[in-house]
Amino acid sequence: MLLIPCPHCGERDESEFDYGGRALALPALDASGDEWHQALHLGNDSEDCVDEYWYHAGGCECWIRLRRSLSNHAFVEPGSSTGVID
Amino acid sequence: MKYSAASLLKQALGGQRKWPPFVAPTILKPHYDIVIVGAGGHGLATAHYLAANHGVDDVLVLDSGWIGGGNTARNTTILRSDYLLPASFALKNFALELWAQLSQDLNFNLMYSPRGYIDLAHSDGELEHFMLRANAMRLAGADVDMLNRRQISEQVPGIDLGLDARYPISGALYQPAGGVVRHDAVAWGFARSASSRGIHIQQNCAVDGFDIQSNRVVGVATPQGQISADKVFISAASATAPLARLAGLRLPMEPINVQAFVTEPIKPVLDSVVNYNAGLCYVSQSDKGELVLGGATDGYLSQARRGSFARIEDTLARALQIFPFLSQLRLMRHWSGTADIPMDGNAIVGATPVDGLFVNCGWGYAGFKATPAVGWSMAQYLASGELPGLLQPFALERFASGALIDDAGIGPYPWRH
Numbered sequence: 001m002l003l004i005p006c007p008h009c010g011e012r013d014e015s016e017f018d019y020g021g022r023a024l025a026l027p028a029l030d031a032s033g034d035e036w037h038q039a040l041h042l043g044n045d046s047e048d049c050v051d052e053y054w055y056h057a058g059g060c061e062c063w064i065r066l067r068r069s070l071s072n073h074a075f076v077e078p079g080s081s082t083g084v085i086d
Numbered sequence: 087m088k089y090s091a092a093s094l095l096k097q098a099l100g101g102q103r104k105w106p107p108f109v110a111p112t113i114l115k116p117h118y119d120i121v122i123v124g125a126g127g128h129g130l131a132t133a134h135y136l137a138a139n140h141g142v143d144d145v146l147v148l149d150s151g152w153i154g155g156g157n158t159a160r161n162t163t164i165l166r167s168d169y170l171l172p173a174s175f176a177l178k179n180f181a182l183e184l185w186a187q188l189s190q191d192l193n194f195n196l197m198y199s200p201r202g203y204i205d206l207a208h209s210d211g212e213l214e215h216f217m218l219r220a221n222a223m224r225l226a227g228a229d230v231d232m233l234n235r236r237q238i239s240e241q242v243p244g245i246d247l248g249l250d251a252r253y254p255i256s257g258a259l260y261q262p263a264g265g266v267v268r269h270d271a272v273a274w275g276f277a278r279s280a281s282s283r284g285i286h287i288q289q290n291c292a293v294d295g296f297d298i299q300s301n302r303v304v305g306v307a308t309p310q311g312q313i314s315a316d317k318v319f320i321s322a323a324s325a326t327a328p329l330a331r332l333a334g335l336r337l338p339m340e341p342i343n344v345q346a347f348v349t350e351p352i353k354p355v356l357d358s359v360v361n362y363n364a365g366l367c368y369v370s371q372s373d374k375g376e377l378v379l380g381g382a383t384d385g386y387l388s389q390a391r392r393g394s395f396a397r398i399e400d401t402l403a404r405a406l407q408i409f410p411f412l413s414q415l416r417l418m419r420h421w422s423g424t425a426d427i428p429m430d431g432n433a434i435v436g437a438t439p440v441d442g443l444f445v446n447c448g449w450g451y452a453g454f455k456a457t458p459a460v461g462w463s464m465a466q467y468l469a470s471g472e473l474p475g476l477l478q479p480f481a482l483e484r485f486a487s488g489a490l491i492d493d494a495g496i497g498p499y500p501w502r503h
Binding site for chain 1: 327336338339340341385386387388389390392394395396429485486488498499501
């Protein structure tokens, strides 16, 4: 069970959240197919920690951005509010 | 040794002390034609068919753990081929044909049980979609039926068909050839057959590097030394992506946790495999009498092999919605493991940009049923160099070219597949 540190609401149970996946650096809309392929399909890095989005559906109803370890689920930095997915 | 009534009798007279080991002990050679990384079902099936179908036995299978100690031994053992898209259907339906003969082919009792697979629909819209899938399967030659509520109650007496249920059941897709097979026996059966045909299987031997010269793999590095090879085939489920990184490759997939559960054993109550689609929960009863339950993935990236309690609660709640009597039972075991889920939710099988290096991964939580078909086809590919038609759609290039096989139409969000 994850306790997700929402920057607005404090630590909350994972069941209050929707997952938004990795915070990928996406190219411009008119970028080439290969650039989109690289960003969308191969944006996964080799590091253990990922930057990712969570939506606090059962709380502040904001998208937040957090950094988490995949091997032990620890959140390694305080969360930041995004308001919208950037 | 061939297992038979005669060998049983002979060993019984010898006090059961002279059974040979399943897998012969191996002294590693410095070179093999083919090195397979991963001694799970898929890797061992490939080894078996290389020897059995193509006479290629200069093969080494390496595993960082033990035979069938990974996802092969941690799935819910369900066999089915109820897929709408032709590529997904064809491979899994070929696997169903192979499963039916496999115990005889391997001379090993896999406890194959084609008890029927029942996929429940909960609305008219869902039923219509299931009918579309059933018709596509019929056109492709599969035996499949639609069940109405009365037929479901005859097939599955313990099911809650109440119209006041939270998600009432409106009908089902029924595949009689679906069923279960004992997962450990699959790994052991393939390993025993491969070993008896001269293939080397080395357990507790991880690969920690690849020898790549001018974009061609020429060997692997292990703690037990360098081993040169003409071809290397990585078939290591969620460990495939980290292994491929050692060879400079990035694979379009993500690690996500999946859980499964086993209740205490009870007398026979369920003689089919039931899949509940309001949320997700699949249930079957093992030969020991335990109810085996699985659900959706945990829904976020993870390599922790530690299940989320929210998913346990959700899966068990769905299980009770199908079978209210389950509330009387305690869970005996529960496990979780890492599924490797690609950006379109479908497997990646075949060649890579590195010459001589092949991968088989991305089966997520749906790879067990495909085991013999992948082994059969990959063995053909590795032995002849010709890519079998069944595997062509699963090529790694499809992500760059856009020819994705997204069965559920979900998009590049592996945690939703």
